[in-house]
Amino acid sequence: MIDYEVEHDFPHIGKKVMLLNAYRIEFEGQYKDRILIAIEDITEKKELDRRKDDFLSIASHELKTPLTTIKGLVQLLQRMVPEKSPEKFNTTLDKVSVYVDRLNILISDLLDTSKIQSGNIELHLDPFEIDKTIRDTVENLSVSAPHHKISLKGSTNATILGDELQISQVINNLISNAIKYSPGSDKVDIYINRVGNFVKISVTDYGMGISTQDKAKIFDRFFRAKEIQKKFPGLGIGLYISHEIIANHNGTLWVESEIGQGSTFSFTLPIMKNH
Structure with missing residues (x-):
């Protein structure tokens, strides 16, 4: 039993959340009739996480409103640019946008x-x-990343019952990461096919790769590998969001990678019906 959370209301100390881990003890290749149990009080940690989530939620909502106004004002300025305005004025306005x-x-x-x-x-x-959703997402990204060759192979002819916008967000995130974390490569390969009653989508890059210890945490919220943290800006939430979206669609997202050998992120989604 690994990382099993138990909540209990104790008579004198009140409600506590505990993390339970249990392992059978192995000695010289043989399991003995002993179990090692570790119990950790994570009540304060859970409360701290809840406060962080509340802060994130409130801050995000509060920032969204003025940002929408700023975006509208920038668009207004772009439409009102004087005819003889200097080129630097126009490029600066575009950069702001x-x-x-x-x-x-x-x-x-x-x-x-x-x-x-x-x-x-x-x-x-x-x-x-799903094939059309992937094609449209790839086309949009190809326009915004003209120096990268994004190749798409395979087809499924499958219909998915899901939130198309969220699935498109996952594909967009995986391809954008493949481009971002492969500074020495200009190629990203996407392959789609059927596996039983599922579609499987794989995004392969030829970049820096991920170490074994980082692979175990790559889908954790706010996790960023040390090498990536030094060279690339970001918060480490894109893969976390993608992982949760795919899980909510009854699919699975995973990674295969080695340092210096690039990475392949794959996910599956259940097929609704055949054409």
Whole structure:
């Protein structure tokens, strides 16, 4: 039994949350009739996590409103640019717009994180063609990353019952990561196929790779590998959100990688029906 949470109301010390781990003791290849049990009081840690989530939720909501106003004002300025304005004025305004968009994505991710933690993330389930969703997402990213060759192979002809916007968000995140963390490579390969009653989507990059110890934590909230933290900005929530979205769709997301050998992130989704 690993990382099993137990909540109990004790007579004198009140309600406590405990983390329970139990292992059978092995000696010289033989299991003995002994079990090692470790119990950790994680009440304060859980409360601290709850406060962090509350802060994330409130801060994200509060930041969203003025940012929407700023975005609207920048768009207004872009439409009102004088005819003889200097080129630097126009490029500066365009840069402001780009960074406002980046900030908007970041705040949206924080909002998603707080919704996931509180169990309030909504799924709008509708049938959609997964092949088309992937093609559209790849086309959009190819335009924004012209220096990378994103190749798409395979097909499923499958219909998925799910939230198309969220699944598109996962694909977008995985491909964007593949581009971001492969500074020495200009190639990303995507392969889609059927595996039983599931579709399987794989995104392969030829970048820096992930160590064995980091692979175990890669989908944890706010986790960032040391090498990545030094070279690339970010909060470490994209993969966490993607993992939770796929889990909410009854699928699985995992990674295969070695240092210096690139990475392949794959996920499965149950097929609704065949054409």
